[in-house]
Structure formats: C-alpha cells, structure tokens
C-alpha cells in the first residue's frame with residue numbers, strides 16, 4: 356500500500372490539524388495569542404482554539420481583507436494574531452492588506468493557510484493554493500514556512516510564534532506521510548537534512564519531502580546516494596546548506612506542490628546561481644491549475660510522486676555527467 | 681469613564697487660532713515638498729483640532745505608545761500633511777520638521793509610516809484599510825480591559841472600497857462601542873465629484889442600515905464637531921458610531937475650495953503666498 360506521494364511511509368495527522376492542536380497548546384502558554392477566522396474554523400481546525408479560548412477568537416465572516424486588517428490592529432496593540440483560512444483565500448483575497456497593513460509595518464501577524472496544493476483533491480482548483488509561496492515570498496520581510504508532516508508543523512507553528520514579525524505557514528488538507536517519527540526542531544533560516552548523500556541533492560518542502568525521501572530510497576538501491584534537504588524555511592532560505600549541497604553533490608532536484616513560477620524552485624535556483632552553479636531539475640505543478648480527483652490520482656497525474664523525483668534525479672545526473680566530460 | 685469628566689470646556693478662540701496655524705503649516709509643508717494633498721488636509725482641520733486640542737483624545741506626546749491612549753487612525757493616508765501638522769502641534773516632534781515633508785531621509789513620508797513617526801497609529805496610503813485596523817485596536821482594548829476609544833477618519837471616496845463595508849459589518853457584529861468612524865465628506869475624490877464617479881451617498885443612512893449610530897454634522901463648525909466626537913464615550917448602546925462630517929475640500933483657501941480639481945496638487949510659491957495671506961487673519 357503506497358501513500359499519496361507513492362511511498363510506503365505511514366500517514367500521520369494532516370498538517371492543518373497539527374496546526375490546530377499546536378495552537379491550543381501555545382494558547383495555554385501565551386495569553387497574548389488571538390485567533391482570527393474567516394468562517395472556516397471547522398476546516399482549518401482553529402475551532403479547537405475557539406472552544407478553549409472563546410474570548411480570544413474572532414470569526415470575521417467571509418471577508419479576508421478585513422480579517423488581515425483586524426489582525427494588524429490587534430498586533431499593533433501587542434497581541435500575536437494568528438489568522439487562518441484556506442491559503443487560496445487568505446493570501447489572494449487579502450494580498451494588498453498583507454502588503455500594506457502587515458508586511459510594511461512589520462507586524463506580528465501569523466498567517467496560517469490550509470488546503471494548499473493539489474492534494475486537497477475533490478474540491479478542485481478554486482480551493483487549491485498553488486501560487487501562495489511565490490506570493491508570500493514577494494512580501495518584504497515575511498518568513499515563509501512549509502512544513503512536511505505533523506511533528507514539523509507543530510514545531511513550525513512554535514517557530515512562527517517565537518519570531519518577531521510576519522510569518523506565513525503553509526499547511527495541507529490530507530493526512531501527511533510521516534517524515535519525522537521522533538520529532539524535529541524547525542528553525543527559521545535553516546534547512547533540515549533528512550538524508551546525507553554525495554551524488555545528488557533532493558530539495559523539497561511540504562508533502563514533497565516525503566516524496567524526496569522515498570526517491571532517495573529508490574536511488575540507494577541503484578547505489579546512488581541522494582542527500583535530502585527539507586526546506587521548511589522556504590524564506591529566509593538556508594543559502595549555506597544549498598551552496599554546500601551544490602558543491603558537494605553537483606546536481607540538484609527541487610520538488611514542490613506549487614506552480615513552477617516563484618516557489619521553492621525559484622528560491623533554490625536564485626541561490627545556486629549566485630553561489631555554486633550546478634544543473635537543477637524541477638518537479639512542480641508547472642504553469643496550470645488543478646482539477647478534481649482523489650489526492651492520490653492528482654499527485655500521480657501532476658507528476659508529484661517519489662517516482663517523479665527519481666526520474667528528475669536521473670535527468671539531472673545525466674546533465675551533471677555531460678558537464679564533467 | 682476616565683477622560684470624560686476631566687475634559688476641559690473648549691475655548692473656541694484658542695481652537696480657531698490653532699486651526700488657522702495648522703492650515704498654514706499644511707500649505708507651507710506641501711509647497712516646500714512640491715507635492716502632496718493640501719485640499720484633503722484642509723478639509724479635515726476642524727475634526728483633527730477638536731480631537732487633539734479640544735480635550736477629546738486622551739494622549740501623551742511624551743509616551744506615544746502609552747497603552748491607555750486613545751487612538752486616531754488616519755485611514756485616508758494622503759491627508760498626511762494634516763496629521764503631521766497636528767502631531768507636531770501636539771508635541772510629538774518639532775514643528776520645524778514639517779518642512780522635511782516628502783524629502784529623502786525624513787520620517788515624514790508622503791503617507792504616514794507608523795514605524796517612523798511617533799503618534800502615527802497605522803501605516804496607511806492604500807485606501808480602505810484603516811477601519812479594519814481600528815477594529816483590531818478596539819478589540820484589543822476590550823480584551824485588555826482598557827477604556828480607550830478608537831477614532832478612524834476616512835474619505836468619502838475611500839468608502840467605495842469593499843473592505844470598508846466588511847469592516848462596517850464586523851464593528852457592529854463585535855459590538856464595538858469604543859469605535860468611531862469619521863467620514864470626511866468633502867464631496868470630491870481624485871478625478872471628480874463623488875456623485876459623478878461612484879456615489880457613496882447617502883452615507884449616514886448606509887451606516888445606519890449596517891447597525892451603526894450615525895449623525896451628520898458640519899465638519900467645520902468646531903462646536904458641532906466637538907459635540908459629535910465627545911458623545912460616543914458617554915453613550916453608544918454597544919454600537920459603533922459614524923460621524924459624517926460635511927466639509928469643503930480645500931477649506932480656508934478661497935481659490936482652491938470646492939470643485940476646482942485641486943486634488944493632490946501642492947500650491948506654487950506664488951499661490952502659497954496668496955493662501956498664507958488669506959490664512960493670516
């Protein structure tokens with residue numbers, strides 16, 4: 356039995372649910388945390404916080420621009436405002452407010468988007484955020500975190516809270532394959548090295564970390580040693596880890612559940628070009644929107660499984676070899 | 681509530697003199713900058729003067745982030761020359777700085793920056809965002825058990841933005857009696873009159889239908905402005921209040937008043953001289 360990225364890693368909680376649980380835990384520790392919802396708290400799991408702390412929870416209705424503005428005001432008064440909705444609505448409907456009312460004054464607003472990527476499945480493309488990482492990377496001063504599984508999400512939410520300034524955390528709808536069975540500590544600006552290797556580096560975020568790990572296992576059977584970097588901190592990105600990987604392995608694959616333009620692939624390419632140029636292959640959704648289907652069907656159809664990462668690794672290894680001849 | 685009983689009776693002569701001085705500073709600073717929005721700024725002078733110098737707003741210029749202060753958020757950020765002049769007069773920074781308006785290196789940017797200017801509560805300039813921010817301040821005040829009041833001023837064209845009406849619903853839903861929206865109803869927006877571009881009238885009726893308490897006042901009558909803005913603290917039935925202040929764009933400078941299309945233009949040095957002569961009486 357394989358999971359939605361085509362590996363046999365067991366499934367843990369959905370990253371959106373891990374967010375909801377960690378928010379309650381944080382809320383117990385820190386009275387200044389408030390939560391803003393846009394009529395989707397039973398989808399984003401902020402209903403857990405709402406039940407625990409009704410006075411610190413504000414459902415603003417279906418009005419994302421206003422939500423972000425209210426969060427801005429609360430943060431100006433010393434609150435740490437977690438705003439949550441589907442990424443597609445939170446980022447796209449309120450982009451101007453994120454720029455002007457949050458990023459520009461550098462306020463402590465933590466935007467947690469759920470239902471990112473094509474893996475939401477049947478609900479289809481209107482609900483799928485595929486451009487959110489590009490958009491939030493382009494907000495000056497924003498931190499962008501894309502955690503892979505339950506435990507790394509919990510840690511990412513804590514890192515978001517502890518950071519002084521605006522943060523976007525991207526979470527997903529389906530149960531996520533477990534990458535960190537024993538827990539992990541997410542640090543802003545730091546890559547997490549999941550596997551070491553010297554032939555090729557697989558860089559991924561979100562669900563695609565599990566795909567990269569699965570791909571590394573397949574490559575290992577052919578005596579190809581793949582390094583796997585979880586770029587949970589997509590911005591700021593760990594330039595040292597990327598440059599080191601480029602120098603030591605000479606070939607990179609970037610995998611993400613996002614449009615080609617502006618996401619993790621762009622961020623890695625920017626760093627590689629500026630430090631240690633090596634061939635890069637990209638595994639992503641391309642330049643198109645999704646469609647309805649099961650998460651498994653969609654990940655397969657859009658080329659976001661471990662096998663797709665393996666094929667990209669072979670391509671980039673060919674290019675590396677051609678270069679060295 | 682604190683602040684109500686201590687409010688001094690207003691001395692109209694002193695306030696009028698202050699208003700005149702602020703009008704001069706608006707003309708001088710925008711002409712020195714060579715750009716900016718003097719007519720917008722001139723239309724809001726009595727509103728700002730009543731708030732800051734009529735004893736309505738509770739503030740301490742020495743402690744700009746004093747947690748118990750009342751808030752004034754200028755949502756129509758292009759009225760920055762007015763806000764800066766008022767903050768300088770209130771003692772947040774020296775009035776001499778007003779002449780650095782819009783100059784490289786000055787904290788007094790074209791639109792207000794809360795990170796650079798003491799007394800500025802929100803970074804604005806993209807229209808439509810201030811009321812939502814004000815709601816955040818009002819909710820925080822309630823959570824923290826504070827009795828401060830939040831005033832937000834918007835333009836009458838600005839309320840064409842959909843976000844304003846999202847916020848208008850939320851303020852009522854959250855029973856924000858500690859929030860007052862002032863609409864600077866000067867009848868004009870950037871390119872033409874409100875009626876010609878996108879009519880927002882009747883403004884008070886719209887807010888009333890959303891559940892607000894709304895009143896229409898003459899926005900240049902200091903007594904009327906003072907009365908309208910002082911009332912909310914005393915009684916508001918758990919509802920936010922909207923004060924529609926009928927004003928004249930360019931008020932106080934005869935040759936740019938009203939429908940003359942002077943939006944977003946600084947006066948030339950010669951025009952400024954004529955304007956300052958009118959404003960010296």
Ligand SMILES: Cc1ncc(C[n+]2csc(CCOP(=O)(O)OP(=O)(O)O)c2C)c(N)n1
Nearest residue numbers: 720758805806807835836837838868869870
């Ligand atoms: C979102 C947004 N759109 C357009 C502008 C450009 N703009 C600046 S002032 C203005 C007109 C504002 O009219 P009003 O709200 O009536 O203010 P007034 O100057 O009349 O007080 C416009 C369109 C802007 N600053 N923000």
Ligand SMILES: [Mg+2]
Nearest residue numbers: 836837868869
């Ligand atoms: Mg107007």
